[in-house]
Amino acid sequence: MDGNKPYGRWTDGALNPERIPAPKTTFDGIPTQPVRRARLYENGTWVATIWTDGKHAAGVLPPPHDSATRNERQARGRATGMARQAQAEAYRRGERAEHTLDPARYAPEYELGEIQEAERASSPWPEQV
Numbered sequence: 421m422d423g424n425k426p427y428g429r430w431t432d433g434a435l436n437p438e439r440i441p442a443p444k445t446t447f448d449g450i451p452t453q454p455v456r457r458a459r460l461y462e463n464g465t466w467v468a469t470i471w472t473d474g475k476h477a478a479g480v481l482p483p484p485h486d487s488a489t490r491n492e493r494q495a496r497g498r499a500t501g502m503a504r505q506a507q508a509e510a511y512r513r514g515e516r517a518e519h520t521l522d523p524a525r526y527a528p529e530y531e532l533g534e535i536q537e538a539e540r541a542s543s544p545w546p547e548q549v
Contacts, residue, residue: 446508447478447517458521459533460499465492467499470532474518478507499530 451473460468460480472478480503482496506525519525523532 451477455538458535461531467496472517478517478520
């Protein structure tokens with residue numbers, strides 16, 4: 421075999437796939453204006469934080485890491501997944517991102533706490549709330 425020619429299977433032809441954009445399925449994850457947020461509770465335990473910029477961006481954040489038990493971590497995972505699914509459904513229905521802070525969206529399994537303005541206006545990350 422000639423040392424100057426690559427094997428046929430290692431040519432660049434097969435390694436250059438076309439990029440096909442996927443359809444958008446939920447709200448943007450980067451806020452473009454001041455953020456509002458509220459804690460999500462399950463039986464009085466904080467399991468997630470719901471946030472939105474009110475127009476195009478919304479999301480869910482887990483509580484900060486701490487010494488939570490395995491059951492608490494599992495509850496946080498379930499709440500985060502349910503909230504993301506609820507937000508994706510709202511996006512598919514054409515609702516504005518501000519509607520992700522509607523308590524009825526998460527009831528009866530979860531309770532939405534008081535809606536707060538973020539201290540850092542463009543960041544959904546909780547400070548020491």
